[in-house]
Structure formats: structure tokens, C-alpha cells
Amino acid sequence: MSINSNNPVVEQPSNFEKRVLRALLVLAVLAIFLLPAFNANAFSDEAGIQASSVEPGTAFNEAKRGEMFFFAWPYEGKRTAAALDGEWEFYWNALLGPDDFRSSAATLPEPQMVSVPGPWTDYMLKDAGEPVPHEGYATFRLRVYLDETLTRDRQTLGIYPKSIASSYRIWINGSHKGGNGIVGNDRSGEEPGSFPKTIYFEPQVGWNEIIIQISNFSQRNAGIWQSIEFGTAEAISWIRVARVAAQVFIVGIFFVMGLYYLFVYFNRRQELSALLFGLLCLSVGVRTIVLGESTALFLLPGLPWEWAVKTEYLSISMTALTLLLFVHREYPQESFSWAPRIGGAVLLGCMILVLALPARVYTHYLTAFIWGVLLPVLLYAIYIYGLSAIRRRKGSLTNAVGFLFFTVFALNDMLFYSGFLATDDLLSIGLFAFLLTQALNLSARFSRAMLETERLTAELQETNRSLERTVEERTFSLRESNDKLQKAYERMAEMEQFRLRLLSNISHELKTPITSIKGFAKALRDAVITSEAPKYANRIYERSLLLERLIYDLIELTKLETKQAQFHMMETSPITYFKELFVKYEWELLEKGIHSQIVLPQEQNADKRYIVLIDRIRIEQVLANLVSNAIRHTPSGGTVSLVLRLEEPGEAADGSGCAIVTVKDTGTGIDPQMHRVIFERFGQAVQPPGAEHRGTGLGLAICKEIVHYHEGKIWVESEPGAGSEFSFYLPMDSKRKG
Incomplete structure (x- = not known):
């Protein structure tokens, strides 16, 4: 020394x-x-890749929307592994198991997509708009698609969760595979345990489900804050032993x-x-x-x-x-x-x-x-x-x-x-x-004699290293500037793409009211309507107002999604309002050769006892979009039903109920896997053969935002070839006496 x-x-x-x-x-x-x-783990916010759109022989090294696809191992060699990084499904304050995900999706909370790895304190609760706290519990879920070529030999696979804080349980393909400590929903029910473990499982062809329950009431770190490695049992064992x-x-x-x-x-x-x-x-x-x-x-x-x-x-x-x-x-x-x-x-x-x-x-x-x-x-x-x-x-x-x-x-x-x-x-x-x-x-x-020589040599080497570091530093600075310019260019390209999509959306959303106006005007011109001409002229005027409102809404789409758009709410009797609204679209259905059916509540006094607080024009915008979609997917001779159902509260409720509006068709139907996607931005179902208009996937997203603003919910029930049934409900209150 x-x-x-x-x-x-x-x-x-x-x-x-x-x-x-x-x-x-x-x-x-x-x-x-x-x-x-050097921390370059950035994940795309775009929707996950559909299995049908992936070419065989391709492997993806990032999870998208809670899904990850492997058609070939992304790394060569028997002692290498992939990282299950990317977007996982995240359920805050919920400890969900395989049985919960096998049940009806309607009973599950809506998942939030988060980037893994990373402490969950970096996430923002989308409903509350605030960071996830350190203490709490959550469920992470990832579905991994394995091609049959990867499971042909039925070799055992493994995962290596290195750092999950502070306690966790893991299920793979419905089977409990262990964990660390004891997961609890409060401090007294949790027992922390934190050291790396290797977990092995038998894969299955197609989707393999990984569910991780995590709780943390014991320390600062929380969640999956280091990559989970995935590979063959031999690779995972080798990595663990080698480290x-x-x-x-x-x-x-x-x-x-x-x-x-x-x-x-x-x-x-x-x-x-x-x-x-x-x-x-x-x-x-x-x-x-x-x-x-x-x-x-x-x-x-x-x-x-x-x-x-x-x-x-x-x-x-x-x-x-x-x-x-x-x-x-x-x-x-x-x-x-x-x-x-x-x-x-x-x-x-x-x-x-x-x-x-x-x-x-x-x-x-x-x-x-x-x-x-x-x-x-x-x-x-x-x-x-x-x-x-x-x-x-x-x-x-x-x-x-x-x-x-x-x-x-x-x-x-x-x-x-x-x-x-x-x-x-x-x-x-x-x-x-x-x-x-x-x-x-x-x-x-x-060795004093050698010390001076070594010291002088070390000084010269240090000077050279300092010069090399300076050159490397400046080179890195130039590269960083170039990267910033490239990112700026990419942001401009994204803005231009959004502008083009917005123009396309405008053409999609304005077609329905313009078609109605053209139909009414044509009927007036051809003298098909004579005695009720003022009535239909008034409908043309109302559709013009709707058209004007649609233009404004499409331009202000961002405000609508961020709850900043203006809504003009007024108390409305549900049966009277929706009856008038259904009749408006009855002629449009008949013109397309589609049978229409209007179903209203039979109780005569219901309309006098209940009201809904709505923006009448925006709710008509929702119905117009649903009817337009039904027409586009229903062949001539089919039937479209417009149904209003009032659900009264139980005896123990506080006097509120809901009005449920349903647009049911006998068209092509929608794959159940697409039920959630079609309500997202630019999400759309498969169009029927020979369709004249292909939507951009924005209409149902707008409907979803409008209904959510009214504190309602919109959903679809459909099977391919069995038609579709789109429904949304609005809260309904009793009329105030006096």
C-alpha cells in the first residue's frame, strides 16, 4: 500500500x-x-401487432399492447435469452389470477399499458392523472405468442425475473409457478422477499399467458424495475449460474x-x-x-x-x-x-x-x-x-x-x-x-527504480487518454446533435401524418349527414314529399346544424379527448327524444333496401317520470354513426333495429336508472377479438366485401368520448356472420316534483 x-x-x-x-x-x-x-429503452405508443399481419420467421423484441410475438428466437445460440420488455397490461389495486381473465371481459377493470422494466412510480394513473404511489399492489399481464416451430420439440422454457419489489406471485398458462415473499393488499398481509429466481414452464403453441401479482408496502422500489429474461431452460439456467x-x-x-x-x-x-x-x-x-x-x-x-x-x-x-x-x-x-x-x-x-x-x-x-x-x-x-x-x-x-x-x-x-x-x-x-x-x-x-519509469509512462498514457476522451466527447456531441435533428424531423413527419388522417376523418364523418340532406332534398325536388314538405325542410335544417357541429368537433378532436370540448347539456325526456330520433333515420334505412324496426318502452307514464341530462346534438351524432355503420355492414334485405330500453333502479337504489339505446343489425358481424380495438383511435373492424366506404376508425372513438362525457358506457356484442348489436347507456334520473 x-x-x-x-x-x-x-x-x-x-x-x-x-x-x-x-x-x-x-x-x-x-x-x-x-x-x-445510454438508456435507449423507448417504447412506441402505437397499437399492438396483430398476429394475422406478422410474417412467419419474424420475431419482435418489444411487447406491444400487452402482447409479444416470437416466430423465431431473436438471438442465436443456446445460452442467450430475450428480454420481455415493452408494454404490459397493468391493473392497479387489483390482484387478478388466471380465473379472472378467463371470465367475462366486462367484469375486469380496463387495463393500463405501461412500460416494463421500470418502477411503477414512473406510471401515471390514467383515471386519476397522478403518479402511482410507492405502496400498493397491482397485477401485470403479458401474452407471448410462440410459433409451433418453437414448441415442436416441447422443450422446457424459462423466465428470469431478477428484480421485482417487494413480493410477487407468478402464473404461467394458468399454473402457479411460485414467487417471492407473500403478496398482500396491505402492510400487515405482505411479507417481502427479494432475490432472483428462475422459473420454468412447459410452453404451448400460440398464446402463453404470464400473470404477475406484485405488492409493495416495504420499501421505495416497487414493480418490475429490471428486465425479465425469457428463453430455453438451458439458457436461463446458464445465465443464472454464470452470473x-x-x-x-x-x-x-x-x-x-x-x-x-x-x-x-x-x-x-x-x-x-x-x-x-x-x-x-x-x-x-x-x-x-x-x-x-x-x-x-x-x-x-x-x-x-x-x-x-x-x-x-x-x-x-x-x-x-x-x-x-x-x-x-x-x-x-x-x-x-x-x-x-x-x-x-x-x-x-x-x-x-x-x-x-x-x-x-x-x-x-x-x-x-x-x-x-x-x-x-x-x-x-x-x-x-x-x-x-x-x-x-x-x-x-x-x-x-x-x-x-x-x-x-x-x-x-x-x-x-x-x-x-x-x-x-x-x-x-x-x-x-x-x-x-x-x-x-x-x-x-x-521497486523504486522502476517506479519513476512507470510513473512517467502512466502520465503520458493518461495525457493520450485525455486527448482521446476529448475527441470522443466531441464526436458524441455531434452524434447527439444529429439525433436531435432526426427526432425533430420525425416529430414533423408525425404531425403531417396526423393532419392527413384528420382530413380523411372529416370526409368519413361528414358523409352521413350530407347523405341525409341530399336524400331529403331529392325527395322534395322529385315531389315524393308534398304535404309534409315543411317538416322535411326542417329536418334538412337540423341536419345542417349537425353538419356544422361535426366540422367543429373534428377540428377540436383533441379537446374532445381531453375533456375540454364544450357540451350543452339539457334535461330531456328519453322516450320522446329517441322516438323522434329513430324516425329520422327510418327513411334512410328504407332507401338502402334495409328493413327497419323501432322498439320503444310500452309504459306510457315512463316518459313523464324520467329525464336524461344530455347534449342532444352530440347524442344524435353517436346514433348517426352507429346507424351509418349498421347500414354499411348490412346487405340489402337485412334488418336494422333501433331499440330504447329503460331500466329502473331497485328498491334500495337512490332513485336513478339508465336509458339503454341499441342499434342491432343482421350484417356481417365482428370478430370478438376486435370488440375493444374498434373503440380506440383508428381502430376498425374488417369491412364487408365490395363496401363503397371504408372508415378510418375514428367514428366509434368519437362516440366513446361523447358517451363517457355523459357518464355512460358504449359496447358491442357480435359474432362473425351473426350481426352486431351496439349499445350505449345514459344515466337517467327521476323528474323533480314541483
Whole structure:
């Protein structure tokens, strides 16, 4: 171990040497901001890929809308695995099992698509518009499609969920495959458990379902915050064994070197630096063995989870404390006397808090601890090593280079545990590099003659590396600027595509009212309507108003989706209103050669007792769209039924009910898999052969937004070849007396 406290200053630093120190400090600061650029896991917000549109032999490496397709393994080799990254279905505050997903979809909450991996605190609750809290429980679901070529040999497959906090249960294809800890819906019902496990299952041709129930009431991290790896059983086993072996190897080196330096100290008590560096090696070794592959929990399954977390945080504090004392001991002339006293008091206070408080409290302050305590210690050490290198202390340049590697990996860990990088825990690698530099200095003490030559060579290499880093830095800056320009171009292209789609949507949505106006006008012109001409002229005027309103709604589609569009609500008697509305579209159905059927409630007094609070024009827009879709999918001679049904509340209700409007046709029908898709933006069912108009998939999305604004719901019941039945309900209240 090099003891440099008595090494004299060779000469005062020159301007060039001062610039080298500043360059080292700038590199350390830039690393904080440049490391996040390597986190390139961005997922598309577009709809998931349909199985029918995927060509055989293709594999997709990202999940879309809760689905992932494998028609061929995306990586070659028997010891590689794919990451189940992308969009998963997310059900907050719901612990759902396979039986729940086999039941009727109407009983399930609507899933939210979220990006995995990542802590669920990064998600936004779409209904509440606020981030998901740390504590709670949820269900994640992913469906993986496997081509028959991948399951032909019926080989066992496996997944490797490395980091899921804090407890979880996994089902694959309806079979419970274990988990970690005990999942609960409150703090008392949960038992945390967090160490990597390999899970194996027998695949089936086609869809394979993965359901993960997760609860967290014990710590800051929550959810699936590292990738779940997927592959053959051989590959998953190999990955797990190889990583555990690598971790044991690195930890073994740390413990051996730590014990070695402790023995050096016990044999020569003057070597206090040896004691501090030995404790530093042991601290990082302990931290490494309880993180990553969590070898300590694997070897000691009886170790309580709470104490494993405390060990992790205590080892971090111990690492920072021994590093601070070690640097001060090695370079006392460059150090400040108050730094180890203040830093030691703060770090010891943090260790006492970790011992006294539960993990669910102190883990929430990890970010503040990283940037408020660890980062100042790291910057202080960088300053000391840089200044000592400028002053040419013996072995200082080698130490500075080694510590530079340590700094890069330490910054990686800080950004990783703060949620800014999706890499992994790599501090042990940085310390390994730092340890090697210390070993070099130790050997240099026994060969003074070689030390000067090695020092000069190391300085020259460091200068060259600094120049190379500067060139690489500038090259990276140019690449980053080019990437920004490319992204800006892509955003402009997306805006242009949206404009074109909006124009296409306008032509789709305006066709129905224009057709009605043309029909009424033609009837008046051809004298088909004589005695009721004023009545139909009034209908033309009403359709013109609807046409004007449709134009405005399409232009303001974004406002409609974000609940910012204007609605003119008024109390309306449901039977009277919908009877008039149904009659409007009866002639349009007859003109197309389609039989019409109007069904209204038989109770005469219902219309006097109940009202609906609606925007009359927008509800007509919904019905017009549903009738138009029914006409387009129903052949001549078919039947379209317009039905109004009033459901009164039970005796224990608060006096409210609902009005249900149904448009039922005898047309081509819709595949059940498309029932949810057709209500999304640009989602549409398969068009009938020879259809004159193919929709853009915007009409039903508009209907859905309008009905939701009225606090109602819209749905479809349909089977291919059996027609379709679109329904929506509106809340109905009793009329106020007096």
C-alpha cells in the first residue's frame, strides 16, 4: 500500500497541469449527464401487432399492447435469452389470477399499458392523472405468442425475473409457478422477499399467458424495475449460474484482498491506509453479495429480508466512510482537516438511522442520500486525487486513473438507483479496477527504480487518454446533435401524418349527414314529399346544424379527448327524444333496401317520470354513426333495429336508472377479438366485401368520448356472420316534483 503523506511536492503546478485537473473534474461532472443518454429503452405508443399481419420467421423484441410475438428466437445460440420488455397490461389495486381473465371481459377493470422494466412510480394513473404511489399492489399481464416451430420439440422454457419489489406471485398458462415473499393488499398481509429466481414452464403453441401479482408496502422500489429474461431452460439456467459464479468470483477477490490488507495492517500498525482499504474492500464485497444476483440470500435463505436491506444500506455508508478516510490518510497535504470529521459524522448518523428505522422509511430517502451525501464524498475524492496527480505525488497518477474508473461506475450506480439509467449495479467492477491500481502501487514500493519509469509512462498514457476522451466527447456531441435533428424531423413527419388522417376523418364523418340532406332534398325536388314538405325542410335544417357541429368537433378532436370540448347539456325526456330520433333515420334505412324496426318502452307514464341530462346534438351524432355503420355492414334485405330500453333502479337504489339505446343489425358481424380495438383511435373492424366506404376508425372513438362525457358506457356484442348489436347507456334520473 502506498503511503504518500510524506512525499514532497516536486514543483508547483503549471497552467497546463491546472487545466488537466479541471478536465478531470469536468469529465466527472459530464459523466453524470452523459450516462443517461445510454438508456435507449423507448417504447412506441402505437397499437399492438396483430398476429394475422406478422410474417412467419419474424420475431419482435418489444411487447406491444400487452402482447409479444416470437416466430423465431431473436438471438442465436443456446445460452442467450430475450428480454420481455415493452408494454404490459397493468391493473392497479387489483390482484387478478388466471380465473379472472378467463371470465367475462366486462367484469375486469380496463387495463393500463405501461412500460416494463421500470418502477411503477414512473406510471401515471390514467383515471386519476397522478403518479402511482410507492405502496400498493397491482397485477401485470403479458401474452407471448410462440410459433409451433418453437414448441415442436416441447422443450422446457424459462423466465428470469431478477428484480421485482417487494413480493410477487407468478402464473404461467394458468399454473402457479411460485414467487417471492407473500403478496398482500396491505402492510400487515405482505411479507417481502427479494432475490432472483428462475422459473420454468412447459410452453404451448400460440398464446402463453404470464400473470404477475406484485405488492409493495416495504420499501421505495416497487414493480418490475429490471428486465425479465425469457428463453430455453438451458439458457436461463446458464445465465443464472454464470452470473452467480461471476459475482462469487468478484466477491471472493474483494474478501481475499480485504483480508490481505488487514493482515498487512496487523503486521505493521503504521500502515493505517492498509486497514482503511481493507475495510473498503470488505464493505463493497458485502454490498455486492446482497445486491445483483443476491448470492447472500441464495446461500442464506433464512436471512430476514429487512436485515438484508439494512446490510445493503450500511455497506454503502461504510464504503463512503472508508473511502473518505482512506483518501484523507493517503493525501493529507491535499485534504481538508474538517472533511473527514463532518463526513464521518453525517455517514455515522445515516447508519444509525438505518439501524433504527424500518426499510419502508429510510429507503424513501435513498435519492437524497445519493446526491446529498455520496456525491459530495465522490467529488471530494476526485478533487483530492486530481490535485495529488497535478502535484506529482508518487503513485498518485495511477491512483487517479483507477479512481476515475471507480467514479464512472459509482456514477452509474447512483443514476441506476435513482431511476435515470436502466443498466445494472456495476460498482464492484469499478472497485476492482481501483483495487488493481492499488496493487500496482504496492508492488512499486518494492521497486523504486522502476517506479519513476512507470510513473512517467502512466502520465503520458493518461495525457493520450485525455486527448482521446476529448475527441470522443466531441464526436458524441455531434452524434447527439444529429439525433436531435432526426427526432425533430420525425416529430414533423408525425404531425403531417396526423393532419392527413384528420382530413380523411372529416370526409368519413361528414358523409352521413350530407347523405341525409341530399336524400331529403331529392325527395322534395322529385315531389315524393308534398304535404309534409315543411317538416322535411326542417329536418334538412337540423341536419345542417349537425353538419356544422361535426366540422367543429373534428377540428377540436383533441379537446374532445381531453375533456375540454364544450357540451350543452339539457334535461330531456328519453322516450320522446329517441322516438323522434329513430324516425329520422327510418327513411334512410328504407332507401338502402334495409328493413327497419323501432322498439320503444310500452309504459306510457315512463316518459313523464324520467329525464336524461344530455347534449342532444352530440347524442344524435353517436346514433348517426352507429346507424351509418349498421347500414354499411348490412346487405340489402337485412334488418336494422333501433331499440330504447329503460331500466329502473331497485328498491334500495337512490332513485336513478339508465336509458339503454341499441342499434342491432343482421350484417356481417365482428370478430370478438376486435370488440375493444374498434373503440380506440383508428381502430376498425374488417369491412364487408365490395363496401363503397371504408372508415378510418375514428367514428366509434368519437362516440366513446361523447358517451363517457355523459357518464355512460358504449359496447358491442357480435359474432362473425351473426350481426352486431351496439349499445350505449345514459344515466337517467327521476323528474323533480314541483
